[in-house]
Each structure stands twice: as structure tokens, then as C-alpha cells.
Amino acid sequence: MKPALLIIDMQNDFLLPGAPAEISGAIKIVPAVKKLLYFCRERKIPVFHVIRQYRYDGSDIENFRREGFLQNARYLVPGTPGAEIISELKPAEGEYIIVKPRFSAFFCTELELILKRIKIDDIVICGVQYPNCIRATALDSVSYDYSTTVITDATAGADDEIEVSNIRDLMNIGVKCVTFKEWSKQI
């Protein structure tokens, strides 16, 4: 199997305390994501930093979020500090950056093209947040026939109940949900 790591939405506007799209509980996974990232770098496992951006005019934001985005504080706008990946996880040279307009890293992005080109068959997912971008990305990964793993201690949802219910549903569609320690032993 040839794995690739997908780090999802670890950006300032989602992570920093008081940020406009803050996901409570997200900041706590930063050390675990960092450990996973450095492990993959050492093993030469390809790394994809998957991020969310919204154009300032709201033309590419989800419909249900559009009004709030335009009327209140905007977030994740390209070129602003909020849209940047948090400093602890800055991409290294040669790592891929994928900008996604929706929940899934596969939806209207070039991810699948690159994965195919570099012959990846095993997707390893971490980041935020369980019910939305993690779930959607894992679902598409299974649909595209990739072996799919979520690293549970490097992935977050807004609270424990949301994490538990999403892990249950993900395991039921064949997604392996394991800790970094469990996963790293078998690589």
C-alpha cells in the first residue's frame, strides 16, 4: 500500500482562540497533528495540506453560509492571516496544498488527479472537523476505493459526542479509525 497524509483545515480562522470560525476543541490536536506530519516527512509519505478559502465576494461559499459571511465578519479569505495554515504546521517544500470550496477534499479539486498520478492507494486523514470535512473526505475516499484511515487523536469535532457518533458511522463504511500510535506501528 502507498499512503498519503491529508491534513484538513488546520487554519488560523478555524483554530485560534476567538477566531471567526473557531472550532472548539480543535486547538488541542495541534501537537498530535504535528507529530503525525513529522513522522510522514521522515518516512517520505506524501503530505497534502487541504485548506478552505472563500472569495471576498462570497461567490464560492456554501449557500447556507453566504448571507452570514457577507453581513458579518468574513473569514478564510485568501491573502488574510486567518486563511493561513497555523504556524506549527506550515507546509514544507514539495508538500501539496489543495484548496477546497466545499466539505470534501475531493469535491471540485485536483486531489484525485494527483493521487492517481503518484499512485496512492491508502488515504490517511487528520484535522478538523469530524462531522463536516473529515466525514465528507473519508466518505469520498471510500467511494473512490482508497483504503481509508482517520487518525483519531489527530482529528477533532466540537465535542466528544460528535466525535464518537461520527467515528461509529465512519467505521460502518469501512474507515479505519485508529490512534497515531496504532497506525504508526503498522507503517
Add this chain to the structure above:
Amino acid sequence: MKPALLIIDMQNDFLLPGAPAEISGAIKIVPAVKKLLYFCRERKIPVFHVIRQYRYDGSDIENFRREGFLQNARYLVPGTPGAEIISELKPAEGEYIIVKPRFSAFFCTELELILKRIKIDDIVICGVQYPNCIRATALDSVSYDYSTTVITDATAGADDEIEVSNIRDLMNIGVKCVTFKEWSKQI
């Protein structure tokens, strides 16, 4: 708004007691789905019967299900009674049948092309089951910018907790989750 109804996976192999892919709790929603279907027929709301089929050789089944499918009893094979839509909900002339190879009704199907052609902007979803095909279809529907509604009393999961947690997550991405009575009042 121009709505269309998507009835998901109401097939014998998922519904009938003792069927090889039986979803517990699915049979109980049949009367509600039937009421919704007849309501849409009366109002000339386009109806899409979205179904799952797997080729006998397993070439189009999800990877994680493939071994079990080939080694044990096959299910949802085209041409078999199990793959048929349950008798109470047989498609009428002029209604669309969409065969989907994965969870989402949008994934590798012609659904989006037809919706665009007939200018639908409002997707109404019912059927089975909450964490898989309902969730995936609603997620893609939101991603494609459709107004999206799940009719809760015409949709099922394996148990109450699965239904409740998925409704919570769906509402958080802008999906309206309402009963048939609530929905039908506003149409």
C-alpha cells in the same frame, strides 16, 4: 423554488425482513414514503427513484464490501427480485430511476445533469439510511448549492441514536430536517 423528490434505496434487499442487506427500522417508513411519493405525483413534483445495484462479479461494489459480497450471498444484483424497488413504491411512467454505485446519489451518476436540465434548485430527500446514503446525498446536495431538505418521518437509520446524531450534523451544514406535515404545508 423548484423541488424534486429523491427516494433513496427503497429496495427489497434493504427492506424486506430477513433480506441480505436488511436495514432494521427501514420497513416502518414505507407508509410515510408512499404518502410523500403520492403527494409529489399530485403536485407534479419530479420524482427520482435512486437505487443501488452491484454487478454479479463485484466489479462495482465498494472495496470494503467486496470480499463479503463474493464469498457470501450476493445482494442487489440487477435482474434479481432483491434489487427491485419494493412493490408499494414502484416507479410510475415519467419518473426517473438513478442507479448509484456508491453512497451519494450524485457520485458517478447522471443525477446532477438532469437536475440542471430541468432547473431544480430544491432537493427533498427520503429513504434509507441516515448515516450512509442519506447523509452522503444531502452533503453533495448542499455542496452543489441546492436547497436541501430531509423528510425525517420518511427516512430511517438502524436505530434512534443514529438518526438523532445524523440529523444534528445535517442541520449544522444547512440541511432542513422536517416532518412530511411540516414540509407539505410550505409547498
